[in-house]
Amino acid sequence: MTQTELKPEPARPKRVQSPHCSVPVRGTIATANGEDVPILWQVPEEVPIGFVYNKRPHAVMMATPADLEDFAVGFSVAEDVIEDASAILSLKVEELKEGIKLCIAADPTRMSKGRKAKRTIEGRSGCGLCGVEQLQNAVRTPRPVSDVGQSIDSKAIASAFGALRDHQPMNRVNKSVHAAAFCDRDGKILFAREDVGRHNALDKLIGAILRQKLDPTAGFVIMSSRCSFELVSKAASIGVPLLATISAPTALALDLARQAGMRLGAMTPDGVAIFQ
Numbered sequence: 513m514t515q516t517e518l519k520p521e522p523a524r525p526k527r528v529q530s531p532h533c534s535v536p537v538r539g540t541i542a543t544a545n546g547e548d549v550p551i552l553w554q555v556p557e558e559v560p561i562g563f564v565y566n567k568r569p570h571a572v573m574m575a576t577p578a579d580l581e582d583f584a585v586g587f588s589v590a591e592d593v594i595e596d597a598s599a600i601l602s603l604k605v606e607e608l609k610e611g612i613k614l615c616i617a618a619d620p621t622r623m624s625k626g627r628k629a630k631r632t633i634e635g636r637s638g639c640g641l642c643g644v645e646q647l648q649n650a651v652r653t654p655r656p657v658s659d660v661g662q663s664i665d666s667k668a669i670a671s672a673f674g675a676l677r678d679h680q681p682m683n684r685v686n687k688s689v690h691a692a693a694f695c696d697r698d699g700k701i702l703f704a705r706e707d708v709g710r711h712n713a714l715d716k717l718i719g720a721i722l723r724q725k726l727d728p729t730a731g732f733v734i735m736s737s738r739c740s741f742e743l744v745s746k747a748a749s750i751g752v753p754l755l756a757t758i759s760a761p762t763a764l765a766l767d768l769a770r771q772a773g774m775r776l777g778a779m780t781p782d783g784v785a786i787f788q
Contacts, residue, residue, distance in 0.1 A: 532554070532681060532682050532685040532686065533556060533557045533576045533577055533578045533682060534554040534555060534556055534557065534682065534685050534686045535554070535555055535556075535557060536552050536553070536554055537552070537553050537554075537555055538550065538551070538552055538553075539551055539553055553686075554685045554686040555686055555688065556576055556682065556686045556688045556689050556708050557576055557577055558574050558575070558576065558708050559574070559575070559576075559577050559611050559612060560572050560573075560574060560610060560611030560612070561573045561574070561575045561577070561580070561583065561611060561612050561613075561614060562611060562612070562613040562614065563584070563587060563588075563593075563614050563616065564613055564614065564615050564616065565588075565593060565616050565617075565618055565623070566616075566617060566618060566620060567615075570593065571587075571591075572611075573587070573709070573712060574708075574709065575707055575708065575709055575712040576682070576689060576706065576707040576708050576709075576712070577612055578682070578706070578707075578716075579705050579716045579719075579720070580605050580612065580614060581603060581605065581719070581723065582705060582715075582716040582717070582718075582719030582720045582723060583614070583707075583712065583715055583716045583719055584600075584603050584605075584614040584616055584719065585597050585600060585603070585718075585719035585722055585723055586714070586715035586716055586717065586718035586719030586720070586721075586722065587715040587719070588600065588616060588618070589718060589719075589722060589749055589750065590714070590715050590718050590745075590746035590749045590750075591715075591746075592624045592652070592749065593618075593623065593624060594618050594619075594622060594623050594624060595622045595623070595624060596622075596722075597719075597722040597723070598622075599618050599619045599622035599623065600616060600617070600618050601617040601618060601619060602616075602617045603615070603616055603617075652745055653771065654744060654745050654748040654749075654768050654769075654771055654772035654774075655748050655749055655751075655772065656748075656772055656773055657729075657748050657751050657752070657753055657772050657773045657774040658729065658751060658773075659729040659751070659753045660753055660754075660773050660774060660775055662775075663697055664697050664732050664753070664754050664775075665786075666777070666783060666784035666785075666786055667699070667784075668695070668697060668698055668699030668732075669699060669732070669734065669754075669756045669777050669784045669786070670699070670779075670783065670784045671698075671699035671700075672693065672695040672699040672700070672701055672732075672734045672756075673734055673756070673758075673779055673784075675699075675700075675701050676691060676693055676701065676704070676734060676736065678701075679691065679693055679701050679703070679704035680704065680706060680736075681706075682706040683706060683736075688708065689706045689707060689708050689713075690706065690707060690708070690709065690710040690713045690735065690736050690737050691704050691705070691706045691713055691735065691736045692704060692705055692710070692713040692714045692716070692717040692733060692734070692735045692736075693705075693717070693733065693734050693735075694717055694720070694721055694726070694728075694731055694732075694733055695731050695732055695733070695734060696730065696731045697730065697731055697732070701734075702726075702731065703717075703720060704717070705717040705720060710735060710736075710737035710738075710740075710743065711742055711743065711746070713735070713737075714733070714735065714743055714746050714747065715746065717733065718746060718747075718749070718750055721750065722750065728750045728751045728752050728753075729751050729752070729753055732752065732753060732754035732755065732756065733747055733752050733754070733755050733756070734755075734756045734757070735755070735756070735757045735758070736757075736758050737757055737758060737759075738757055738758065738759040738760070738761075738762075739755065739757040739759070739760070739761035739762065739765045739776055739778065740761075740762055740764075740765055741762060741764040741765045741767075741768050743755060743757070743765070744761075744765045744768045744769050744772065744774070744776070745768060747774065748768075748769075748772040748774055752774065753774055753775065754774060754775045754776070754777060754786075755769075755774065755775075755776055755777070756776070756777030756778060756779075756784070757776075757777075757778055757779075758778070758779050759778060759779070760778045760780070760785070761776045761778060761787065766787055769787070775787065775788070
């Protein structure tokens with residue numbers, strides 16, 4: 513995979529060029545005195561994104577049509593379709609009448625076989641398991657994380673959450689999308705990615721980290737969502753030592769984090785909690 517091959521295509525779909533991926537809609541809102549006032553609201557786009565590997569369809573995800581190269585790389589690694597990002601030989605974004613297709617050429621000898629769960633239906637933006645055929649594929653054993661992030665403290669996490677809003681340009685417009693951000697160990701946000709689906713937002717962030725050849729263990733990830741087990745599995749896939757979310761993790765998310773050797777954090781009314 514080279515940087516040149518992953519640059520956006522010269523002629524991009526018009527909707528992908530929109531930095532906010534939002535559509536204006538008209539409606540009414542009731543004022544304090546009960547009067548209905550017309551408003552113009554922005555709603556996020558949600559379109560089918562097809563993943564095709566070596567000309568074979570693999571999955572269709574409902575997602576926000578932005579940062580699609582990051583999405584392609586991040587999904588491929590986080591869902592264990594390929595061994596790592598360097599297995600990607602080329603990547604092309606195509607807009608079709610039905611949606612957008614991500615055409616990924618990968619080294620066939622470096623595509624995962626044993627761990628990959630086949631998907632046969634679309635993945636909804638709020639679902640991380642759509643299309644999984646068998647129960648044993650529902651919860652994957654997470655990859656081990658070598659650095660457990662002990663040097664990352666609650667102050668750094670709180671600082672990052674305090675700055676997250678400034679890194680959510682889409683959400684400022686439509687107030688309807690999730691964000692995933694990569695931060696250094698002091699809590700400075702380096703960059704963020706947004707999507708209507710929290711899993712998609714994290715996939716895009718993972719793709720951005722890999723495409724920029726950053727060290728995932730040199731920082732941590734925060735997200736504007738609850739912490740489900742799928743997010744833990746995705747973060748662990750590239751060795752993120754700590755994942756912090758707005759709300760507390762589920763019991764299964766905590767169990768998988770312990771298996772992986774990573775830490776989880778969450779915002780609480782009393783401050784940031786870090787789970788062991």
